[in-house]
Amino acid sequence: xxxxxxIKKTFDGKPILKGISGKFEKGRTNLIIxxxxxxxxxxxxxxxxxxxxxxxxxxxxxxxxTDADRNLKIEIRREIGMLFQGGALFDSKNVEQNxxxxxxxxxxxxxxxxLDRVNFCLKRVGLENVNKKMPSEISxxxxxxxxxxxxxxxNSKYLFCDEPNSGLDPQTAIVIDNLIKEITxxxxxxxxxxxxxxxxxxxxxxxxxxxxxxxxxxxGNDSNITESNVKELNDFVFANKLMRTIRKEV
Ligand SMILES: Nc1ncnc2c1ncn2[C@@H]1O[C@H](COP(=O)(O)OP(=O)(O)OP(=O)(O)O)[C@@H](O)[C@H]1O
Numbered sequence: 001x002x003x004x005x006x007i008k009k010t011f012d013g014k015p016i017l018k019g020i021s022g023k024f025e026k027g028r029t030n031l032i033i034x035x036x037x038x039x040x041x042x043x044x045x046x047x048x049x050x051x052x053x054x055x056x057x058x059x060x061x062x063x064x065x066t067d068a069d070r071n072l073k074i075e076i077r078r079e080i081g082m083l084f085q086g087g088a089l090f091d092s093k094n095v096e097q098n099x100x101x102x103x104x105x106x107x108x109x110x111x112x113x114x115l116d117r118v119n120f121c122l123k124r125v126g127l128e129n130v131n132k133k134m135p136s137e138i139s140x141x142x143x144x145x146x147x148x149x150x151x152x153x154x155n156s157k158y159l160f161c162d163e164p165n166s167g168l169d170p171q172t173a174i175v176i177d178n179l180i181k182e183i184t185x186x187x188x189x190x191x192x193x194x195x196x197x198x199x200x201x202x203x204x205x206x207x208x209x210x211x212x213x214x215x216x217x218x219x220g221n222d223s224n225i226t227e228s229n230v231k232e233l234n235d236f237v238f239a240n241k242l243m244r245t246i247r248k249e250v
Pocket of ligand 1: 011012016034035036037038039040041042043196
């Protein structure tokens with residue numbers, strides 16, 4: 001479980017995060033949602049340690065990451081897998097070399113052990129016989145799968161995904177969302193996904209934190225998100241015609 005307590009961050013005198021607290025449970029797909037510019041990515045960066053919050057704490061299974069010493073920070077970082085927007089694969093490395101990279105960096109496994117693990121992860125994300133393909137030779141959906149395989153290859157306990165289905169068609173996006181959810185449950189990972197895609201929200205939102213102008217104004221799940229009285233949330237959820245039509249029909 002990851003717990004955040006009263007996270008605050010100001011840039012150039014402008015408060016971006018205004019005291020955000022919450023709990024992201026293990027084995028669940030936790031979503032941080034909200035409109036553009038509301039602070040989702042800054043919060044994610046505070047959680048993974050890419051930005052230091054001005055105030056507040058982030059706990060990884062009870063371990064204080066914010067005030068951790070160097071050794072504890074390294075220990076926790078080794079347990080984190082990240083799926084970046086657009087996949088962020090190394091263009092000059094093939095699929096296998098991309099996925100093996102964290103093992104080369106972080107472990108002293110033998111080459112054979114590493115390849116076994118890489119092949120297991122590639123198979124788990126539905127990719128076989130593509131080890132030697134270059135990123136330029138595979139589709140956007142396949143790149144995301146490679147990104148997921150790389151994010152979990154080191155037996156990550158925590159998985160962070162920033163807009164995991166950006167740039168994908170709606171069908172492929174749902175497949176990728178569901179793959180993230182399945183892997184989260186199967187390997188009992190604490191997963192946090194940042195998204196503003198309502199399809200993802202309705203498909204995989206085990207826990208949803210809604211941010212508005214740097215505040216958490218609602219939390220819940222995909223079953224009760226359409227039933228709230230919070231105006232800012234409703235404006236976000238029912239921004240598109242499809243969701244408004246569904247609301248009328250229910
Ligand atoms: N390093 C930084 N320095 C100054 N301002 C920043 C920095 N990073 C983010 N911001 C500002 O913080 C605000 C929130 O940005 P953030 O990227 O978290 O939004 P978001 O909710 O993730 O939006 P989107 O959905 O468009 O990605 C924006 O106004 C942005 O300009």
